[in-house]
Amino acid sequence: MLGHRFLRLTHTGRRTGRSRHVVLEVVEHDPVTGAVTVVSGFGRSADWFRNVTAGGPVAVDLGRGPRLADHQVLPLEEAVAVLRRYEGRNRLAGPLVRRALGALVGWRYTGSDADRRRLAAELPMVRLTPAASRP
Template sequence: MEVVKNVGPPTGLKRTLFRLPLVLYRWGFGWLFGRRIMALHHIGRVSGKRRHVVLEVVSYDADDGSYVVASGWGPGAAWYRNVLHTPDVIIQVGRRTLPVTAVPLSKDEGADVLVRYASRHRMAAKYLLPRLMGYSVDGSEADYRAVGELIPFVRFVPRT
């Protein structure tokens, strides 16, 4: 595994395309994404304002109802820093709106999550996601494990 380039958050047209699912969630069409895309509603750590972002769900645990996402732009992503600061947030997945608590995963847990994701979504894992995030992988478990240790992951656990 090698780092290809330092990829930052999208700008311009790419940013608009990445945020399109958020518009669909606002219009009540979140069900179109099933459990693959979720909307995260959180509070800005500096501004205190409500913020919204859409994220790909990397893993879902039916036993406890938790969802895992990756911070593809790294630990500097605003949403990631915001949920570390204020972990009690709201997510929308499909037609469900849930109060959850954000729990960061360890590097080992993140590696395990990415390896499982790659086995379920081979094309996205090998060609699309690593390139968007700035990594080149050969498709081996060792490569996915190495990338998974570099990417911050967060588990959103339903509050009771």
């Protein structure tokens, strides 16, 4: 129903080993590779982010069933570029997007290059790519 706007991420608890789920907004989708990029709105302390970066298995569901995926935390410059493209695609909702992002980090986000860089440093982005040749 929502296309590639949201995904359900299945990850493994780093302490419990139990399967966990979270719904995240997709900030970028590559239809060629199937890779999706999400942002950790609660920073590096978000449980899903900590579980994923701990190295457990990850599955992504965009509405057609879960698929195993590899993850990569984006370097700062790449995260800034993804954020810039996201804002460009969502110009009409820009004021709302800036307000929401500012609320997440606790300071007024204006969409300037300096703010974008600061935001990307505080809210890490993760690229999830379908795992090659895994069932």
